[in-house]
Structure formats: structure tokens, C-alpha cells
Amino acid sequence: MTATLIKGTDIREEILEEITQEVAEIKEKHGVVPGLVTILVGENPASISYVTLKIKTAHRVGFHEIQDNQSPDISEEDLLALIDKYNKDDSINGILVQLPLPKHIDEKKVLNAIDPDKDVDGFHPVNVGRLMIGGSEVKFPPCTPYGIQEMIVRAGVETSGAEVVVVGRSNIVGKPIANMMVQKGPGANATVTIVHTRTKDLAGHCKRADILIVAAGVPDLVKPEWIKPGACVIDVGVNRVGEKISEKTGKKIAILKGDVDFDAAKEIAGFITPVPGGVGPMTITMLMHNTLRSLKYKLGLI
Numbered sequence: 001m002t003a004t005l006i007k008g009t010d011i012r013e014e015i016l017e018e019i020t021q022e023v024a025e026i027k028e029k030h031g032v033v034p035g036l037v038t039i040l041v042g043e044n045p046a047s048i049s050y051v052t053l054k055i056k057t058a059h060r061v062g063f064h065e066i067q068d069n070q071s072p073d074i075s076e077e078d079l080l081a082l083i084d085k086y087n088k089d090d091s092i093n094g095i096l097v098q099l100p101l102p103k104h105i106d107e108k109k110v111l112n113a114i115d116p117d118k119d120v121d122g123f124h125p126v127n128v129g130r131l132m133i134g135g136s137e138v139k140f141p142p143c144t145p146y147g148i149q150e151m152i153v154r155a156g157v158e159t160s161g162a163e164v165v166v167v168g169r170s171n172i173v174g175k176p177i178a179n180m181m182v183q184k185g186p187g188a189n190a191t192v193t194i195v196h197t198r199t200k201d202l203a204g205h206c207k208r209a210d211i212l213i214v215a216a217g218v219p220d221l222v223k224p225e226w227i228k229p230g231a232c233v234i235d236v237g238v239n240r241v242g243e244k245i246s247e248k249t250g251k252k253i254a255i256l257k258g259d260v261d262f263d264a265a266k267e268i269a270g271f272i273t274p275v276p277g278g279v280g281p282m283t284i285t286m287l288m289h290n291t292l293r294s295l296k297y298k299l300g301l302i
């Protein structure tokens with residue numbers, strides 16, 4: 001193995017420690033702690049486990065946390081009224097509606113109903129616009145791309161002038177991370193290319209990348225020969241390719257694979273993120289960061 005592993009599990013611990021300290025300091029000086037509500041509609045097992053982990057993490061860093069679980073048949077009107085209640089609740093700084101929502105509810109309408117100043121997911125069009133403008137306009141970068149940028153910076157990888165190639169153009173990862181890396185400022189100033197399913201020479205573009213960010217949702221899409229020697233490879237893919245029995249718990253668990261052929265790529269890349277334990281843990285970490293940030297805006301600390 002030649003590449004340095006960028007472990008999300010380690011960086012998560014570093015950042016959560018920093019957040020815990022800052023929360024304690026704010027509590028001491030201002031007598032308040034950040035408040036996060038997660039709204040879960042229905043019983044999707046993956047969503048339940050994500051929300052449970054979000055709430056557990058919020059508790060760990062000293063937040064005031066509410067897990068608001070709603071029946072799968074809640075009407076759109078009632079869900080909008082619930083969001084309005086939390087928009088007006090002074091003890092809440094961050095509102096997260098877990099996606100996906102049941103089919104009878106218009107996801108866009110729901111996300112647009114969240115107060116942009118409590119939209120710690122960064123999905124509201126106002127926050128998407130703020131991110132596009134960049135600089136001091138940015139309030140809540142979306143959590144997964146924010147986590148990716150943080151990993152690159154904390155690994156000490158130079159971004160200024162770097163060729164960044166992003167594979168995938170989703171609203172949650174591809175488009176925002178490309179936008180963030182091209183901005184003026186630290187951890188950015190890169191030359192960015194987005195490639196996608198209609199790109200003619202995927203391999204050719206990837207081979208030019210000093211930093212290759214892959215969020216395509218296709219297991220082992222990126223072959224070792226697509227990687228420039230010494231490049232930083234960030235694998236956002238979490239693909240379930242089978243099941244196995246956990247040695248720890250004896251229960252069935254998913255076998256996960258990234259979008260990059262890790263075993264071969266690690267011999268060529270300079271830096272690489274594993275799957276699992278790479279980008280995955282960063283999303284919830286940056287959600288905590290954004291919720292703290294929301295309180296800091298409110299207190300005039302930033």
C-alpha cells in the first residue's frame with residue numbers, strides 16, 4: 001500500500017471533540033446550547049438508523065435534541081405545520097427532515113418550508129444560492145460535501161490550483177462539492193471538472209485529476225489505471241453488494257463497496273478514503289458542525 005488512508009472515523013472524533021468543547025464554552029458564557037430536531041416520517045429501516053445516530057451524536061456533543069417521529073400517513077399539511085412550529089421554536093437551531101419522504105408528500109415543498117437559517121442540511125434553495133455565491137454569503141454547506149472538503153484539508157492536500165475531477169452531478173454531492181472547490185478561499189481555488197453518465201472520455205478526465213471525488217453510486221467504477229499516481233482519491237460511494245454475518249454481533253449486515261476499486265487504487269493513489277469508514281462518518285459530523293454554527297450566527301459570534 002502506498003497511499004495514506006484518510007479515515008473519516010478519526011477525523012470525526014477530532015471534529016466532535018472540537019464541537020463538544022465549543023458547546024461547553026458557549027453554555028458557560030451564554031447559558032444556551034445548540035438545539036437540533038430530526039423529523040422522521042415512517043419506518044424506513046435505513047432512515048431510522050441514520051436518525052438514531054444523528055440524535056445520539058447530538059446528545060454526545062451536548063446539544064438539546066428532539067427526535068420527532070411521525071406516522072407514515074401524516075398529511076403534507078400537518079408536516080408543514082410541524083415544520084412551522086420548529087421554525088418558531090427558539091430552542092431549536094437546526095431542523096432536519098430525514099429523506100426520502102413517503103410518495104404522497106412533496107419533498108420540495110417540505111424542504112422549502114424550513115427556515116433557511118435553521119436549514120442545517122443546506123438543502124433549501126436560499127442556502128444553495130448562498131453556496132453558489134461563496135465567501136461570507138455561505139451559511140450551511142451541505143453536510144457530505146462539507147465533510148469531503150474538511151477531509152481533504154485535514155489530510156494536508158493542496159487544493160489551490162489543483163485539478164479536481166468530480167464524478168457525478170447529484171444535488172447532494174456532485175454539484176455542491178464542485179461549486180465549493182472552485183470558490184476563492186482556503187480549501188478551494190481548484191480547477192474543477194464535473195463528469196457524468198454522458199461524458200465521452202470518463203477515464204481520460206479522471207487521469208488528469210490531482211483530486212478525484214467519486215459519487216456515482218456504481219461499485220468499482222473507477223479502475224486503477226484511471227488514477228494519476230499520487231492523486232487524492234475521495235470515494236463517496238456506499239454500494240450494498242451482498243450480506244454477511246457480523247463477527248461482533250452475529251447479525252446479518254450489508255457488505256459495502258465504494259465506487260473505486262480500493263485494493264488496486266491504494267497502490268497508485270497518494271491519499272485514499274476507505275469504504276466504509278471514509279466519507280460516511282463525515283456527514284453526521286458536519287451536521288453537528290452546522291447546528292453549532294446556526295447557534296453562533298444567532299448569538300452574533302460569527
Ligand code: GUN
Nearest residue numbers: 096097098099100121283
Ligand atoms: N437521507 C439520506 N441522507 C440524508 C441527509 O444528509 N439529510 C437528510 N435530510 N436526509 C437524508
